[in-house]
Amino acid sequence: MKTIAQAAADLRAGRTTSVELTSECLAKIECLQPKLNAFLTVVPERALDQAQTCDQELRQGTDRGPLHGIPIALKDVFETKGIRTTCGSLLFADNIPERDCAVAERLFEAGAVLVGKTGMHELAYGVTSSNPHYGVIRNPWNLERIPGGSSGGSAVEVASGMCFMAMGSDTGGSIRIPAAFCGTVGLKPTFGRVSRYGVMPLDFTLDHMGPLTRSVRDAATVLQVLAGPDPRDHTCSKLPPASYDPVSTNLSGVRIGIPQDYYFSGVEASINECAHRMAVHAEDMGARLVPVKVPDVEVLNAVGRLILWVEASATFEPFLSHRDQFGADVLNLLDQGRLIPATEYLQAQRIRHLLQQEFARVFEEIDCLLTPAIPNLPPRVGETTVMIDGQVVDAHLLCTRNLRGFNVLGLPAMVLPSGLIDGLPVSVQLVGPAFDEAVVLKVGAALESRSTPIGSPPIE
Amino acid sequence: MTDWELIAKARGIPLSADRFRAQVALLEQMEAILAPWKAKIGLDTEPIPAFRPLLTQRVETE
Numbered sequence: 001m002k003t004i005a006q007a008a009a010d011l012r013a014g015r016t017t018s019v020e021l022t023s024e025c026l027a028k029i030e031c032l033q034p035k036l037n038a039f040l041t042v043v044p045e046r047a048l049d050q051a052q053t054c055d056q057e058l059r060q061g062t063d064r065g066p067l068h069g070i071p072i073a074l075k076d077v078f079e080t081k082g083i084r085t086t087c088g089s090l091l092f093a094d095n096i097p098e099r100d101c102a103v104a105e106r107l108f109e110a111g112a113v114l115v116g117k118t119g120m121h122e123l124a125y126g127v128t129s130s131n132p133h134y135g136v137i138r139n140p141w142n143l144e145r146i147p148g149g150s151s152g153g154s155a156v157e158v159a160s161g162m163c164f165m166a167m168g169s170d171t172g173g174s175i176r177i178p179a180a181f182c183g184t185v186g187l188k189p190t191f192g193r194v195s196r197y198g199v200m201p202l203d204f205t206l207d208h209m210g211p212l213t214r215s216v217r218d219a220a221t222v223l224q225v226l227a228g229p230d231p232r233d234h235t236c237s238k239l240p241p242a243s244y245d246p247v248s249t250n251l252s253g254v255r256i257g258i259p260q261d262y263y264f265s266g267v268e269a270s271i272n273e274c275a276h277r278m279a280v281h282a283e284d285m286g287a288r289l290v291p292v293k294v295p296d297v298e299v300l301n302a303v304g305r306l307i308l309w310v311e312a313s314a315t316f317e318p319f320l321s322h323r324d325q326f327g328a329d330v331l332n333l334l335d336q337g338r339l340i341p342a343t344e345y346l347q348a349q350r351i352r353h354l355l356q357q358e359f360a361r362v363f364e365e366i367d368c369l370l371t372p373a374i375p376n377l378p379p380r381v382g383e384t385t386v387m388i389d390g391q392v393v394d395a396h397l398l399c400t401r402n403l404r405g406f407n408v409l410g411l412p413a414m415v416l417p418s419g420l421i422d423g424l425p426v427s428v429q430l431v432g433p434a435f436d437e438a439v440v441l442k443v444g445a446a447l448e449s450r451s452t453p454i455g456s457p458p459i460e
Numbered sequence: 461m462t463d464w465e466l467i468a469k470a471r472g473i474p475l476s477a478d479r480f481r482a483q484v485a486l487l488e489q490m491e492a493i494l495a496p497w498k499a500k501i502g503l504d505t506e507p508i509p510a511f512r513p514l515l516t517q518r519v520e521t522e
Contacts (some may be wrong), residue, residue, distance in 0.1 A: 205508065299497050302493040332479065332483070335483065336487075338467075338471050339467055339468060339487060344491075347498055349507030351497045351500075351501065352508050353508050354500060354501065354505060
């Protein structure tokens with residue numbers, strides 16, 4: 001399956017057109033949507049119109065850059081002018097926004113062609129993407145398995161060739177979980193790196209926006225388009241974007257931290273082996289592996305859950321009189337958040353401050369942290385527990401345990417495939433210091449160049 | 461009636477036994493995990509401002 005970089009090269013060499021690329025994606029959607037249920041809305045006419053315009057512009061010498069003419073999709077939290085944006089919820093089933101969100105504005109300005117809005121976990125509040133209102137989204141590697149969530153549709157579409165890139169949002173792992181379960185790259189940039197203007201929120205201080213792609217370089221390309229200040233979002237950083245293109249795969253001088261506690265424990269042995277193999281690849285390419293002790297991640301995760309419960313409940317409190325409009329799992333979480341006293345919430349935010357300081361000290365010794373992404377293979381649809389080392393573990397908590405902390409800390413984190421186990425993808429996670437997405441992308445591109453590609457899911 | 465039940469009642473959260481018991485158990489578990497860290501909080505430790513993590517501010521002013 002082609003990457004954005006390959007398709008962009010073909011477009012400029014005259015080997016294909018945006019209309020051809022878009023038509024191929026739309027054909028894939030028509031064929032696979034009944035099996036995978038990845039899209040909430042498909043916009044074929046608009047996509048073909050946009051693609052024709054892109055082709056015409058290229059013929060006339062107007063080149064908007066590497067996303068020009070490339071078919072993409074947006075998770076259904078990103079507001080799109082005139083196109084239904086549901087947030088995977090009945091509450092917004094007929095919501096037709098009058099504006100484009102900042103992410104859509106930037107992607108359209110860069111020439112990206114929107115093929116549709118992706119399916120997701122209800123209100124982006126969960127990890128399965130089994131949506132009680134819009135149906136179960138399925139993993140293209142095995143239809144009995146979940147794709148992960150909440151950006152499940154985004155990952156399924158990129159993995160199965162229905163588009164070249166899809167945007168996701170990540171509050172406790174919602175880009176990285178589906179990316180890992182479906183074998184794509186998933187990048188959660190630093191908090192404040194990508195504007196949240198016009199994105200339907202789940203949480204005020206944990207939501208991050210980022211791309212799911214078929215290569216690390218493609219993720220860098222998309223981030224280059226999205227990163228930068230936006231005065232309409234007062235959490236968006238004024239720091240100018242860096243250059244994200246990982247031009248060299250030489251890792252000489254790069255210090256990669258290998259956690260000696262927490263992240264490699266309670267993980268399936270075969271998944272740990274894949275992560276260790278990636279670390280060895282990095283060392284072969286010049287990196288120095290540094291054993292590190294990380295601060296208390298169990299507390300970090302508890303802080304993240306508590307803050308999420310309260311802030312998400314505050315977000316949706318105005319709608320809670322319509323209890324029949326929510327799925328049972330989401331309603332349970334929203335009720336949970338409303339039980340928490342304000343003092344507990346504030347103490348969690350204060351502990352968050354302490355943990356940020358402790359992690360900042362870890363990053364004085366290293367440039368990047370490497371961990372297994374998720375300790376387990378994708379659960380089966382409807383499965384709420386999984387077995388790890390003979391122990392029954394809550395599947396939801398297991399999926400988020402290595403990821404959620406970096407939402408609390410606001411640090412850039414990316415997952416990329418590290419292998420296939422029993423025909424299912426597994427991934428490794430790279431984490432960098434604040435606003436240093438460049439080092440994460442550089443290390444990721446190097447590892448990607450050295451490891452065996454996992455190929456495409458066995459679905460036609 | 462416990463404090464939790466009073467809060468739930470005031471907020472219209474259903475008090476159906478299993479669901480509510482699980483919610484309270486989770487809150488008690490969180491309290492136990494966070495208790496040692498609460499003891500580390502200094503008087504001058506401010507919460508991360510709700511809409512602007514210090515992390516972002518710090519990088520911008522460097």
